[in-house]
Amino acid sequence: MGSTARVPGAVSWEPWTIADIKTDIKETGKSFPRNVAYIDNLKLDPELQPTQYQLTGTHPESTILITDVKILDSTGREPYRGDVLIRGEKIVAVGQVPNKDDLQKDPRVRVFNGKGRTLMSGLGDGHTHFTWNGGDLARLGELGVEEHVLLTVKSAQCFLDSGYTMCFGAASAKDRLDVVVRDAINAGDVPGPRYMANGREIAKPDGDLVAGITAFAEGAEEMRRTVRRHIVDFGVDNVKLSMSGEEICDARSAQDCFFTDEETAAAVDEAHKYKKRVCAHARARDSVTQCIKHGVDVIFHGSYVDDEGMEMLEQTKHRQFIVPAINWLWATSFEAEAFGYSHEAAEKAGYKKELEIAVAGLREMHRRGIVVLPGGDYGFAWTPHGTYARDLEHFVKLLDFTPHEAIIAATAGVAALLMRGDELGKIQPGYYADCILVNGDPLEDITVLQDHSKLDVIIINGRVHKAGRKEYIVDTSGALTTGVQSTKHLEVDYPEMKPAMQKAY
Template structure:
C-alpha cells in the first residue's frame, strides 16, 4: 500500500470551517514514528513493576493467528509461542510468525495450544487516562464512600479493564490517597486481576479551583504545592495529577479558566522531576496548556482550547509530551447524559458543544503535526461507564483523522511508551511481555469490534490466561499431531496462597 498524501487544510485549523475531509488519510500508520520520537528523560523512568503469579514452566502456543503486531506492519498469518521462563526473562513472547520447534511443542501435553483459525492476535490495549476508583455514578459521593467499600469498587474496576482487553492503564487520579497504590500492589502481587498499572493519588487543586471537593488535595502557593507533591510521592504514587483548569459541568469552574500560577506550576515540576516522577494535568484551558508545555508537565489531559501559540509550543516539544484528550467524556456528556439528569440542552448551554468542536479541531491538527495523542476517555462516570473503554478508538478514527491502524497503535505501542517500557510492552514481538488478546474479527476493518467483549475470545496478562472459554482448550481432531484434546490437568499454574506474610 503506497502512502497517502497528507492534505494541508485549506483553512486554519482553528476555524470552524476546518473539515474532517481536510485531514483524510489512507496509508501506513504515521504515529509509529510519532511514538518512537517521544523521549521522556531517563531519570523520570517509573518503577518497572513485575506481575507475580505466572508459573515459570507455563507455555502457550497460538496456531494460525492473524498477527496484528502494532509495529506498523499489516497483519500476517503465523504462530506465536509464549514461555514462562526463557533464559533470564519470564512471561515473554519467544517466537512470532514461525515457531522453529513447533512439531515437538505440539507433542508436549503440558503446553496449552490455542487454535487461532485466522482470528486476530494483538497486544493488549492501553488507557492513558484511568480512574479505577470512580464509581460509575455520582462523583460528589465518592469522597464520602466508606474506605472498605471503596477498595472493593476500585479492585472491581481494575478487573473490568482486564475483562475489556486492557493490559496497561495509566492512573489519572484516585478518589482517596492510596486506593490506586494499594490496588496496583495487589495486581502486581498476583492477588487480584488487573492490568499493568501506574498509580496516582488525589488530584491537586487550588482552594478556588477544585472540581470535586471530596476527592481533591489542596494547595496554595509554591511551598504548599511542593509539600503536597512530596506527600503524594511518599504515598507511592507513580505520577502526580494537577487540576489546573475548570470543567463546565460544575457551572462555577469554566474549562477556559486556568487556576494555577506560573510559580505554582514550576514548583510542582521542580519537586516531582527532582524526585524522578512525572506529572499529568487536567488542562482544558488555553493558558493551562501553554503552562504545561512551558514548565514541562509531561502528560496533558484534554487540551480542548489549545490555540495557535500553544500548538506551536507543543509541536516544538513533541518529544517530551503526550496528550490524552478524554474525548469520550465530552461526547457522552453532550449527547448521552440526559438519562442521568443532564440533558443535551443543558450541556450545550454550559459549553460542551463548543468545547467538543474546539477539541476535535485541535486534536486533528495535533495528529497532523506529529504530536502524540493517546486514548483514555475519563471512564467511570454514570454516562461513561466502566467497560466501555474502547469507544475511544472509534472516536479517534471517526473524528480525529486517525486510521483504524493508527488508533490501535496509539492504544498499544503508544501507551507502552507512556509507561516508558515500549521496549518490552505494547507490541507482539519476540522478547516482549505476553500481554495479548485474541479477537474474533479484524480491528483494522472494524475498529468497533474491540468494544464487543464477546469478540475478545482470549485475554492474556503476563503470559497467564485471564479469559478463555473451555472450547478454546479443545483441539479439533485434524488440527495437529497433538493427541491431547482437553485441558491438561497438570498444566503448571501458580495456585493462590491462602496465607501470606504481611
C-alpha cells in the first residue's frame, strides 16, 4: 500500500466558499490575459515531443475566405475586425487579405461572410475520455468491444461538433479504443478532433476507481512492464496513473494516495524513456507532491495540494500542467440528484468540501503563474458529452480567470499541452486552420461557447466540418446576402482525394 494522508496539509492561501461565486462573468476592463506569459514561459522537454500526426484529406488547393470577422487570435490581443484566408490545411493571411476582391470573385474560393461574428481557434480539452458512455462507468467494463468502438467514434464526433479541435486523452476504457479511433480520425475515416490517445488507467490493486476499465500494477517492475505494454503494444501517446481515491467510491478517499514513491518514479521514468508523457489522477495531497517530485507531466485535479506542494509546483511550473476537471466536482455536488446521487449524499461524501478546497488552491495556482487548463472528465451521466465548454464558464466563475484568459487556456494552452503551440491554437498565418465562427461575443458571455447553435461554422485542418443553414441562404432578389456563395463551389472541379479502401487494420 502507498502512503495515505487523510488529514489535508496546511494551506496559507485565501479560502474560497460557494458563497464567493462570481456572478458577473463579463470581461471587466481590458486587462491583458495573464496566462499568455505563463504559457509562453513553458519549457517542455523536447525529448518528449509527441508523435506528429497529420489529419489527411484536405486538398492542398482548397481555399476558404472568411470576411468581416472579429478575430480573437489567442495571442492576448483584443479582438479586431478583419478577414482570414485559409489555403489547404493552413491559415495563410489574417487581418488584411491580399487580393481579397479577386478571391471573392473566384469560383474556386469558398467564401463565408462573417458579418462581424467572432472567429477564434477551435477549443481544446486537456482531460478527455472518448470512451466514457455518459452513464454508468461500472458497466463500461462489460460493454462489448463492437458497441464500444461505435460509442467512442460518436464521442469523438461530438467533441468536434462542440467546436473542439484538440483533445488530450486521459484514459480509455479498453486498451486500444483511443488508439484505433485516433488513427481513424487521422486517416479521415471518422470526424473528430486532433487527439492524443491514452490506454487504460494504471492503478494499484485495491486502489482502482472502476475495476473493469483499469490496468493493475504493483511495485516498480510491474509499473514499468505495464507502461511499456501500453506504449509498445498498444500505441498510446499518454500514460495515465490513477494515484488517489475518489469520494464516490466509498472505500477510496480522494485524500488517500495509493502509489509509493518508487512506483511513481518507475512509471514516469519508463514512459519518458519511450518519449511519452504521464498524466495522473491525483486528488490527494501526497499524490500531488509525488507527481511533482517524480516529474508527472500533467496533474489532474490537484484538489488537496498544500503549502509544500504549491511551493514545489511553483518551482516546476515551466514543465507541468494542471488540469482540474472542475466540472466533475461541481456537477457531482449540485447536479447529480436526478441520477440518484442526492445533494446530501454528495455533501456527506465530501464533494462540496473538496470543491471549495480545490477552487481555493486553483485560484492560488493561477495567481502564481502555474498553467491551469480546462478539460473536464465529460462522459459521466451528469457530465454528459457535448457540454465540454462548461469548463470555460467554471474557470471564469470559480477560478478567477477573465473570459479572455479562459479562452487563452482552452486554445493556446491546450495547444501547448499537445506540444504544438507553434502551429495550433491561434488564428495566425502559418497555423493549422482549426477554427470556429461564433455567433456572439465569448468575451462578453463565455457561455455562448456552450450553445452549439451559435457555433455557426467549424473548420478543422482547413476542412469545413460544419456550416449552418444560414451560411447558404440566397436572397430572392438574386443577390447573395449572407454566407457562402453556394452556387460557386459547384464549379470547382478538383480531382477527388480518395482514401484507400484497404487499410492496415
